[in-house]
Amino acid sequence: MIKGHVIHCNINVTNLEKSLAFYKEALGLEEKRRKVASDGSFILVYIGNDFDDFEIELTWLKDHPQPYELGENESHIAFEVEDMQKAHAHHEQMGCICFENPAMGIYFIHDPDDYWLEVLPKK
Known part of the structure; x- marks a missing residue:
């Protein structure tokens, strides 16, 4: 068996600056390197x-200006937050909440390319 350390995941974006602004405002993620x-x-x-x-690699391709085909959008990245009510209010104000599951205590937001991001309370 080979052991590895998870370091990043990749998502392709159509508008890099718009995506960078979204991830900074929605989740406090900032550019580390380019x-x-x-x-x-x-x-x-x-x-x-x-x-x-852990990092997210945003990939912008010059020859791919059209939206990406995301299938049924069952893949997602999860984020654990300290203050669920504050996070929910902020995301509600941003207008990026796309699905809520109150019974499970989670909700999802979507980025400018419609990638889904799960938000859940810190355990």
């Missing part, structure tokens, strides 16, 4: 926070 292809064909931006090692 790689720009020498020919301008792609830009990779790694976003994260100061207390987790």
Whole structure:
């Protein structure tokens, strides 16, 4: 068996600046580093926070301006928050809540490319 450490996940975005602004406002994630292809064909931006090692890699492709096909949107990234009520109120104000499950105590927000992000209370 090979043991590995999870370091990031990738999502492709159609508008890099809009996505960076969304992730900063919605979840406090900021740019950690960036790689720009020498020919301008792609830009990779790694976003994260100061207390987790895990990052999200936002990939912008020059030749893919159209929306990405996300299927049934069953894949998602989960975020644990300290103050669920405060987070919910903030996301409600942003207008990005796309699904709520009060019985489970969770809800989902969606980013500008319609990727779903689960929000759940800290255990």
